[in-house]
Amino acid sequence: DANEFAIVGTTHSEVFEQCVKAEIKVAEYCMFDSWAANPTIEDAAGFMECAKRLGKKITSDKDTDHICGENSKLKALCLPPEIKKHCGGLGLIYGIYAPQLYEWVNAFDKENLLIIPSERLFDTPTEVMKEVAEYLQIDNFNWQTVTSNTFNIINPKSPAGSQLHLETNDANSKRNLQVGRSDSTSEYPPLDPVIRERLIQDVAPFNKALATVLNDNTFLAWDTIQREE
Structure with a gap:
């Protein structure tokens, strides 16, 4: 909400x-x-458990453990309340894929896994979905009818959610969340290019670890792809 950000x-x-x-x-x-x-594998699970648990606590409005208290050793991790309320649900933590995929790549041969950079899905969704369908050996489908729209889990009462067409209307859904459809990939304004560049540098270690785990330098190209956009 632009007015809230102004505040x-x-x-x-x-x-x-x-x-x-x-x-x-x-x-x-x-x-x-x-x-x-x-x-x-054990430390991967430990990292994810730690990151999710702590991440949820520092972004929660209810600091019952006083993690963000004046005398807390973890206070440096915390955000001001007026900023914290705008943060999403651990978008970065859940996007650190290296530890999440580590067990999979150690359990299965490479040809039994299909791991696709999200940029390919965003740029050529129809082609990528055809590739996924072929890999899974499922019937051919006209993916253009689906990929021409964006589907998201939304709160219909939120400012962004209220602008989307509702695909579901389940009265029993958790927290009244529904599936919304839009012809736009995002309801948010474009990211400032200077900030985007800083963040690319900040997340580079996560991409490097992913490329190492997958033994696939394609995932290192993310930095270049983002800069060329």
């Missing part, structure tokens, strides 16, 4: 950057670098 005194991009950097601090606290240097 905070920062732009949408600046708020987004603070939210992302807070999650990066959580990843550092939960020793992502140590795991990436010497990955194990």
Whole structure:
């Protein structure tokens, strides 16, 4: 909401950057670098458990454990309340794929896994969905009828959610969340290019770890792809 950001005194991009950097601090606290240097399945699970638990606490409005209290050793991880309320649900933490995929690549041969960079899905969704269907050996389908729209889980009562066409209307859904459809990939303004560049540098270690785990340098090209947009 533009009016709310005006009250905070920062732009949408600046708020987004603070939210992302807070999650990066959580990843550092939960020793992502140590795991990436010497990955194990057990430590991967430990990292994700730590990052999700702590990430949820520092972005929650209810600081029942006083993590953000004046005398807390974790106070440096916390965000001001006026910024925190705009942060999403651990978008970065859940997007640190290296530890989440580590067990899979150790359990299955490479030809039994199909891992696709999201940029390909965004840029050529119909072609990628055809590739997925072929890999799964399912019947051919006209994916253009689906990929021409964007589907998201939304709160219909939120400012962004109220602008989308409702695909579902389930009265029993959790927290009244529904599936919304739009012809736009995002309801948010474009990210400031300077902030975007800073964040690309900040998340580079996560992409490097993913490329190492998958033994696929394609995932290192993300930095270049984003800069060329």
